[in-house]
Amino acid sequence: MARIQQRAKLSYDASWAAIGANSVFSGFSMAQVTQLQSVMRQHEVGEGEVIWRKGDEVLDVVLVGDARLAYRELADVRGATREDLEPFGPGALLVNVYALENRLRHELTLTAERAGTIFHVIGEDLLDFLDNNPGAFIWMRDTLVVC
Numbered sequence: 001m002a003r004i005q006q007r008a009k010l011s012y013d014a015s016w017a018a019i020g021a022n023s024v025f026s027g028f029s030m031a032q033v034t035q036l037q038s039v040m041r042q043h044e045v046g047e048g049e050v051i052w053r054k055g056d057e058v059l060d061v062v063l064v065g066d067a068r069l070a071y072r073e074l075a076d077v078r079g080a081t082r083e084d085l086e087p088f089g090p091g092a093l094l095v096n097v098y099a100l101e102n103r104l105r106h107e108l109t110l111t112a113e114r115a116g117t118i119f120h121v122i123g124e125d126l127l128d129f130l131d132n133n134p135g136a137f138i139w140m141r142d143t144l145v146v147c
Contacts, residue, residue: 014117015040018065021091024136025063032133039125045112052110058099060120064092067116071108087113097140100127 015037019025025036045051045067052062054073062069068087074080088094094110100123112118121129130137 014042014065015063015119018063018091018117018119022063022093023091024093024140025091028133028136032136035132036121036129039121039129040119041121043118043120045115045118047112047115049112049115050109051112051118052106052108054106054109056106058096058104058106058123060122061093061095061100061126062110063119063121064088064090064094065117065119066090067112067118068114069094069110069118070113072111073108093140095126095140097127097130097137 016033019028019033019036025033028036040063042065051069052058068089069092070085070087074084077084096104098104099106130140
């Protein structure tokens with residue numbers, strides 16, 4: 001198998017695993033999964049790498065592969081529970097549809113707690129996907145994280 005085909009297969013397998021670990025995406029049809037995978041971009045992150053910076057415009061969503069991501073500022077928030085501080089793992093989808101639609105800014109910085117794979121979906125691509133998949137939109141419209 002050619003090297004480029006191997007990379008494509010690895011990316012496909014990794015995205016399939018992340019999609020399968022997500023409670024909403026795991027129930028999608030093959031056509032929906034294929035549509036979603038077509039707009040996903042795989043990214044390897046290093047420990048401590050900033051994924052989203054507080055104050056930057058919300059431009060994309062992140063599906064966690066095998067990395068661990070966290071909002072470090074939550075540790076300083078009064079009343080934050082232990083569950084709030086738990087890092088996001090495989091299958092977590094970090095999305096704010098309202099912020100994407102209204103071009104808002106990130107309120108917290110998202111950082112890789114453990115190196116690994118994540119998948120970015122550009123906001124416009126996700127909004128187009130949701131237009132064609134109203135069931136997914138219903139699940140995502142009022143939530144910030146879909147596990």
